[in-house]
Amino acid sequence: MVDINQQDERLNAALELFYYAYRVFTAQPDALLAERGWARVHHRVLYFVGREPGLSVNTLIARLGVSKQALHGPLRDLQEAGLVLATPSAQDKRVRCLSLSAAGAALEEEISSGQRALLAGIFSECGVPAAQGWQAVMGALAQLDHSVNRRPAEQDIQPIL
Amino acid sequence: MVDINQQDERLNAALELFYYAYRVFTAQPDALLAERGWARVHHRVLYFVGREPGLSVNTLIARLGVSKQALHGPLRDLQEAGLVLATPSAQDKRVRCLSLSAAGAALEEEISSGQRALLAGIFSECGVPAAQGWQAVMGALAQLDHSVNRRPAEQDIQPIL
DNA sequence: TACATAAGTCAATATGGTTGATATAAATCA
DNA sequence: TGATTTATATCAACCATATTGACTTATGTA
Numbered sequence: 179m180v181d182i183n184q185q186d187e188r189l190n191a192a193l194e195l196f197y198y199a200y201r202v203f204t205a206q207p208d209a210l211l212a213e214r215g216w217a218r219v220h221h222r223v224l225y226f227v228g229r230e231p232g233l234s235v236n237t238l239i240a241r242l243g244v245s246k247q248a249l250h251g252p253l254r255d256l257q258e259a260g261l262v263l264a265t266p267s268a269q270d271k272r273v274r275c276l277s278l279s280a281a282g283a284a285l286e287e288e289i290s291s292g293q294r295a296l297l298a299g300i301f302s303e304c305g306v307p308a309a310q311g312w313q314a315v316m317g318a319l320a321q322l323d324h325s326v327n328r329r330p331a332e333q334d335i336q337p338i339l
Numbered sequence: 340m341v342d343i344n345q346q347d348e349r350l351n352a353a354l355e356l357f358y359y360a361y362r363v364f365t366a367q368p369d370a371l372l373a374e375r376g377w378a379r380v381h382h383r384v385l386y387f388v389g390r391e392p393g394l395s396v397n398t399l400i401a402r403l404g405v406s407k408q409a410l411h412g413p414l415r416d417l418q419e420a421g422l423v424l425a426t427p428s429a430q431d432k433r434v435r436c437l438s439l440s441a442a443g444a445a446l447e448e449e450i451s452s453g454q455r456a457l458l459a460g461i462f463s464e465c466g467v468p469a470a471q472g473w474q475a476v477m478g479a480l481a482q483l484d485h486s487v488n489r490r491p492a493e494q495d496i497q498p499i500l
Numbered sequence: 501t502a503c504a505t506a507a508g509t510c511a512a513t514a515t516g517g518t519t520g521a522t523a524t525a526a527a528t529c530a
Numbered sequence: 531t532g533a534t535t536t537a538t539a540t541c542a543a544c545c546a547t548a549t550t551g552a553c554t555t556a557t558g559t560a
Contacts, residue, residue: 189455195474196458198481200361219516229351235538248517250539264538272526272537294350296480297357304475311472313356314465319457320359380547396507409548411508433506433557505558514549520542527536 206296207289219252221289224278227262228286231277234267238276261285367457368450380413382450385439388423389447392438395428399437422446
């Protein structure tokens with residue numbers, strides 16, 4: 179039989195693990211961005227646009243969960259720096275389809291590849307079964323996302339509008 | 340032989356998993372705090388003081404990595420609400436030893452227990468091997484924390500927000 | 501005594517978010 | 531066609547939270 183307090187202790191340790199692991203995971207990109215004078219919003223814009231090219235400004239606002247006024251500053255920065263491109267949609271010329279320029283993709287790649295390398299190293303260090311366990315746990319957690327702002331993906335639950 | 344692009348795709352999926360899972364993990368405490376009109380700083384204070392009772396204001400400032408002016412507002416809120424107690428140290432009457440009142444401990448417990456329950460549910464859903472794999476991966480990541488503000492490792496109890 | 505330290509406060513400032521109002525172009529409806 | 535809605539883009543006022551700097555008070559130490 180499992181001691182309740184011991185169980186709680188293990189779970190407390192897991193809470194802390196989550197906090198520290200996430201901090202390590204995000205420290206690198208933050209530092210890379212800061213070097214170039216960009217902030218987190220810029221990173222998130224690069225990230226979302228990179229993974230969903232052609233998305234509209236409104237969609238991006240929904241993904242990020244910020245107001246359009248809060249988005250526009252950083253978005254304009256990125257466009258002026260030539261990292262993000264905005265081209266009118268063919269279907270509806272009002273909507274601007276956002277995408278990354280080569281330079282934008284390169285910066286995004288530089289940031290994400292650091293994170294991929296970090297995870298790849300950890301996964302190979304811990305072994306395939308551990309990596310699969312990690313993915314199962316994180317996947318189960320992510321499934322609980324009730325946010326409306328999620329991107330639909332084949333394997334995901336569709337957002338309720 | 341492993342296809343490089345396929346490998347990168349799996350790693351990209353892992354990046355997204357991390358992002359969404361963390362968001363789910365932090366949504367609950369944020370909501371609980373917001374209900375009561377507290378912000379994240381208040382939570383972090385409750386957490387740190389709860390896990391390191393008797394710590395000084397300066398130590399707390401170092402743990403949080405904020406200025407004393409930034410801390411004092413929230414800290415005063417918590418003291419006035421009777422959640423955090425400050426008693427002069429016996430050794431040095433200048434330093435205030437911070438601790439949680441019963442009410443403070445109860446709120447902290449309420450917040451953390453939600454997160455423990457969330458993780459416990461996920462762990463039992465995914466099975467013991469997956470949970471162990473998750474812990475191995477997160478532990479390996481957390482080990483890479485180079486932060487100056489960490490506590491010595493013997494107790495190594497750390498914040499969740 | 502002279503200086504240093506811990507805590508608390510006040511003021512000025514910066515940043516990053518919010519809402520509200522408004523403008524423009526494009527699409528759609530009656 | 532004219533009226534209305536939608537998507538994007540600003541401007542302005544405001545607010546929360548952080549910063550640094552200067553200062554006070556109480557206490558400890560050389």
